Amino acid sequence: MPELPTLSTDEVRRYARHLSVPGVGEEGQRRLKGSSVLMIGTGGLGSPAALYLAAAGIGRIGLIDPDTVDRSNLQRQILHGESWVGKSKLESAAARLREVNPHVELELHSVRFTPENAMDLVSRYDVVLDGCDNFPTRFLSNDACFLLKKPCVYGSIFRFDGQVTVFAPHLGGPCYRCMLPSLPAPGSAPSCEEAGVLGVLPGVIGSLQAMETIKLLLGIGEPPLGKLLCYDALSTSFRSLRLRRDPACRLCGDAPTIHSVSNHETMANPSCEVPGNEIPAIDVAELSARINAGEDLFIIDVRQPEEEVEGTIPGAILIPLATLPERLSELPVDRELLIHCRSGGRSGRAVQFLHESGFPQAVNVAGGINAWNALKA
Structure with a gap:
C-alpha cells in the first residue's frame, strides 16, 4: 500500500472538523488526500x-x-x-x-x-x-x-x-x-x-x-x-x-456475454437509438439558406409552448411532442417535414415516430433551436 501523503499546516486548519470525527481523523484525511x-x-x-x-x-x-x-x-x-x-x-x-x-x-x-x-x-x-x-x-x-x-x-x-x-x-x-x-x-x-x-x-x-x-x-x-x-x-x-445480483446478467452474471465496453447499449446515442437506426438530418446552416431562398418549407417545432421564449425558427408550427400522435391528420404525407426541438433529442424521436406512422420524408433539424440561435448570434 502506498504511503499516505502528509497534511500541510494550512490543510490541518482547513480540515480541523474532519480531524475530530471518529473514523476520519488525521489518517482518514490523509487517505482522502491520496x-x-x-x-x-x-x-x-x-x-x-x-x-x-x-x-x-x-x-x-x-x-x-x-x-x-x-x-x-x-x-x-x-x-x-x-x-x-x-x-x-x-x-x-x-x-x-x-x-x-x-x-x-x-x-x-x-x-x-x-x-x-x-x-x-x-x-x-x-x-x-x-x-x-x-x-x-x-x-x-x-x-x-x-x-x-x-x-x-x-x-x-x-x-x-x-x-x-x-x-x-x-x-x-x-x-x-x-x-x-x-x-x-x-x-x-x-x-x-x-x-x-x-x-x-x-x-x-x-x-x-x-x-x-x-x-x-x-x-x-x-x-x-x-x-x-x-x-x-x-x-x-x-x-x-x-437490488439483487442477476445470475443471468450479461455482464456480471454466471455466464457473461459482454466482455467489452463497446456493446449494443453503450454505443447507442442519448435518445437510446442504436447504430444502424440513424435518422435523416439537416443542419441549421442549410435550413437557414433554404429559408432565405424563399423555399416553401413545412417546419414543426415539437417543444413545449413555454420554450418558445428561447427563440423560434421562422415559419415553424408548434406541435408539442406529446400531442404529435393526435395531430397527424394535420401533416402532409407527400412533403418534407423538418422537425426541431431545443437540441435535437425530442425532434429525433419525433422523426422516428413519423417514419413509423407513414411520413417517410420527416427530417431532424440537428442541434435544434440551440444550434439555430448560435448560428444567428
Whole structure:
C-alpha cells in the first residue's frame, strides 16, 4: 500500500472538523488526500458532488464534460454562474472548485465519455461518480467500472424523485445491468429537458453521492451495495429497495456475454437509438439558406409552448411532442417535414415516430433551436 501523503499546516486548519470525527481523523484525511475520483458530468448532480468532494480534500478529481454553460443550467447546476454562460463548463467548474479548495488537483477532460476512451479514463481513478443524464452513458460507466473493478456511485433524478446506490460487483453487490438489463425504448423515458426537475433535487442526490464516495474512500460505514435509496421530495420520505445480483446478467452474471465496453447499449446515442437506426438530418446552416431562398418549407417545432421564449425558427408550427400522435391528420404525407426541438433529442424521436406512422420524408433539424440561435448570434 502506498504511503499516505502528509497534511500541510494550512490543510490541518482547513480540515480541523474532519480531524475530530471518529473514523476520519488525521489518517482518514490523509487517505482522502491520496485518493482520486472521476466525475462524469458537471451538471445537476456533478455540481454539488464536486463541491463537497473538493471541500472534503479529495486529492485528485477528474472532471468530464465537453459542454458549455447554458442559462437554463443555472437553476440547478450550482457550480456555474451567470458570467460563465456560453463558456466551457469545465473551466467554470475548475474556477469554482479552486476557490473552494486550492489544494485539490483538478484534471479536466473536455471530451465525451465514449467506449473509445472509457477504459483509459476510469483506470486512472479510485472511484467513479456518475452524474450523467442518459442511459447509454450509465451503461458505459457501469461496464467500465465492472471490468476495471472500480466502484460506480450512481445517482438519478426525475422531477421530485431521486435515487442513489453504489454498483460494485467486486465488493459483493449487483451492477447497473442487474437493475436495468437493456435500453428502454426510445422516447419511453423523458429527459430532464422534457420532464423538468426541481432545482434543489439534484443538490440532495448529488450530496448523497458525495457522501457515499467519501465512505468508500475512507472504508467506513456501509455503502448501499444491493440497495437503491429512493427519495421522494413531495412526501419528504426515503425508502430502500433491494437490488439483487442477476445470475443471468450479461455482464456480471454466471455466464457473461459482454466482455467489452463497446456493446449494443453503450454505443447507442442519448435518445437510446442504436447504430444502424440513424435518422435523416439537416443542419441549421442549410435550413437557414433554404429559408432565405424563399423555399416553401413545412417546419414543426415539437417543444413545449413555454420554450418558445428561447427563440423560434421562422415559419415553424408548434406541435408539442406529446400531442404529435393526435395531430397527424394535420401533416402532409407527400412533403418534407423538418422537425426541431431545443437540441435535437425530442425532434429525433419525433422523426422516428413519423417514419413509423407513414411520413417517410420527416427530417431532424440537428442541434435544434440551440444550434439555430448560435448560428444567428
